[in-house]
Amino acid sequence: MNTITDTSIESITIEAADPDATREFLAAAFGLGGRIRVRRSEAPTTGFRGFTVSLIVAQPSTVHSLVGTALAAGAVEIKPVAKSMWGVGGTVQAPDGTVWKVATSAKKDTGPATREVEKVVILLGAEDVGASKRFYLDRGFTVDKSFGSYVEFETPGSPIGLGLYRRRALAKDAGVDESGSGSHRVVISGPAGTDPDGFAWEPNPSEQ
Template sequence: MTSIESITLEVADPTAADRFYTTAFGLGTQLRLRASEAPTTGFRGFTLSLTVSQPSTVNSLVDAALDAGATSLKPVSKSLWGYGGVVQAPDGTIWKVATSAKKDTGPATREFDEMVLLLGVADVTASKRFYVDRGLAVARSFGSKYVEFAAGSGPVKLALYKRRALAKDAGVPADGSGSHRLVLSGDAGAFTDPDGFAWEAASLTGTP
């Protein structure tokens, strides 16, 4: 089964970005960084989500991100589905930290249970078909609105969402152009999906 082996963020300053992600989220092999000055404006068409076990851990990670230089897009708050907040890293990447739990069951930690890459796409049904044809297995699907693929052996789960709905969830305008500043690595080979997101063979991705 095809899975994401790693994701690479293309950033202007990899050293500064590495310092941020280590300090804010304690990320290691799940995330790689690569220097790039590719033009990009507005919403880049994707978000990254960290799913955690309880509200106090949401607070812990969001506070650490803000202290490390992130900008708040949606302050941490309760909702019908749980508790979470959205921040934008100094390199421009949008991160959501959330839990479905309504109450704490233990001390706050800095650990997350799952990392999810949400791609904002023009046609969820067409993009779902594209990825299924390349070996990804559907874990959950809600018609033409949302699709989540099984993570397999990889550390990152892939999901598809309507671009405008994803931007709204992140708290930013949907308009944007230029590079996504994102490269996915997996065992399905090199290709570009219908919305311009690039994949490369896992062996071609540089070391963290």
């Protein structure tokens, strides 16, 4: 049986047809260092890959700064930066196809603009949120927040957060069509396993 027995997520690996181009984009757009890794993959994929990566920041000026550099580096704007009842955020799609959301719960700046990312969260689209939630609970994860079709797990001490969202709702939140098939083009670090929606986990790079 595939199992995940450790809740530490050290990094996310984006699989891309042109790894060098993706690394250049990430460096120019977000500067996330070792939290995001890249490797080559020619696995076929179409449409929405079933996940998004959220960058949580402290204030609106940082949202505007990161979205601006992402667009300058070649990303496509999906949702322009705007205020909502939750704060301020915007969504872009990277040249490799990954959907990135940059957001803050603050609605006003409280200091000088920075480019600091406080938290990286990968949201996995689940066809059956209850089944996927049980899978992760059985493997040692603890729920931090849960409402409706959204679940966020505790990942203490990890540079990456993990959440589940019903696939259709995740696509709607991102501003993309929910249809898609083939490879997710993402691998999460941690003990090896595959969840009910086909998201792959591999050992942390430091453990290989």
